[in-house]
Amino acid sequence: MAERVAIVGVGQTYHRSRRPDVNQVELMNEAVRAALDDAQLTLRDIDAVVMGNMELFEGNYLVDMWASDGIGSYLKPGMKITTGGTTGATVSCAAFNHAASGLFDVVLAVAFEKQDEGDTTAGLNSVSDPLWRRWIATGAMGAFARVGRDYIRRTGCKEEHAAMLRVKADKGACRNPYAHLKLNLTIEDVMNSRMLMWPMRLLHMCPTSVGAAALVVASEKRAKQITKKPVWVKDWVTVHEESATTWSMVRPGETSLEKASRLIYQRNGITKPAEEIDVAEIYEPSIWGELAWYEQYHFCEPGEGWRWAEKGVTDMEGEFPVNPSGGVVATNPIGATAMIRIVEAALQVRGDAGEHQVSRPVRTAFTTAWGGSNWTVATLLTKSL
């Protein structure tokens, strides 16, 4: 990598179920203004703009054709990116690559979703292989019901453990001004929520949110000029699996989650992730994903995730906090969701997360995103170079 890069500004909208008060471009612009304000920059300082969303959720397939006013790309280079659940992370990585290449000093990354304008499950089902399995697709719910079922069968986990993590997520969301669902949940509330397909209950799934996020990314030299608290993007990886046509949700050890996290740890000399990383913002469209995936990220031993839930290891005040923001189960404006992981991790590294700042001092943060059901993006953010 030619240049080291840092995040020098972050922004996001107040995420909601519906935003009929703004159109798509105006929504993006809210996040862009917030990130520029945070960086104390103006659009004049931006050399390139990268943006993304899951276009089939709004039914618009070239948003960048008419979003230039909202994202500030007029007369500037850039591109639009769509990679499923990972969209916001891939957009971020593209901004990192732009700055790391040495061709651009300051790059703006913007991601959004306006789910109140389409049918997300229909959109999601339409990403399945059209000839082989689209006809039987059940969106993210079916996929994560399988993850939950498999995890219960394999590890002896009980439904209570999913509820514990869901309550943990809600505690974070209630302290996060930007989070969508703030429900003051109890274990019983989660256990009694409506069954969708066993063992998946309504409160185990992410909401359909409307929102946007933005990052300002800069090369090392510019980053040091722009801010006293740059968040260094130490590394970022994307790992693909074989075609989703043949891929299964429930084969541990064969997933892109496992491979991407192992790769980023190896490249950065991390041998004990839960000790050497101070906070993680992971992508969990369902709480069953969080429970079953701690081991995929090598945070814990196989089958140990539910014991961690019991002990509160990953609570905001715990030894290894995970998703203090409330995570994806509280807030999921899909195209922006993976960027929100990076925004939140950057705030934790800066110590600027406010009421949901974790107790453990943060020098290193880890984020993940998972998309198209068979690829993973992971990033490592640090306080010092």
Next chain:
Amino acid sequence: MTEKPSEEFLVMPIPLELPFQWAAGPYLGRFFRELRDNARLLANKCPQCGRLLFPPRQVCAQCHVKVGEDWVELSDKGVVEDFTVVVEPMSDPSTGERRTLPYPTATIRLEEGVSLIHYLEETDSAKIREGLKVQAVFKPREKRKGEMRDILYFRIVEGP
């Protein structure tokens, strides 16, 4: 300061219809023809790693070699690898039609080791377990069109 009257926000409805037609190509096309004409399931075999590719295709993603015409007929029997029972109303994304509830979907591992996702005939989740032996039930010839739904569902033939 006087209170602002609440503003009316307009939303434009777009009831869009977008028809498509997808080519199956020579490999998947042959699979669907065999399914339609003879109620047989085919896979093709990678010449390098030797694994069966199901659905059949041109290139092995792991070896990056052309797979070719080494065809293997699969048994129509397998075991339930995992399953879930759908109780939430959902549409068939190809047709927009609402599916009849409840319905179980399962990953079925055929005897040759390859897997597919399909329906089970049994809709009572208490009677479904991983490891159950199942067999494909095909639609009658005149109803088969050369698509995955030519298999009606998988029927439980034996407990584990």
